[in-house]
Amino acid sequence: MAKLLQSIVTMLGSSMPAELFPWSRLDYAATIQLRQTLVSRYAPATANLALCALRGVLRDFGKIEKLLAVTRSDQTARGRNETNFSSE
16 A cells, blocks of 8 residues: 555655645646546456555544644634633
């Protein structure tokens, strides 16, 4: 999977390691174009495996973003509560 993800990064025009690639910047149009490139270059099973790897990375990234959003909102709420306590 790591090699397939690195191939995807290369197809997207980057030379950085897949672990450092800014997956959040990948939009729908780029994903569709990437899918077409994978289908034209690889056997169907390999293209599907690469797409599964990409989907896993994007799914995990989405989960991390949700966790960060919850953490930020919790910190903001705590900050408000601390402010209320200190004003009493």
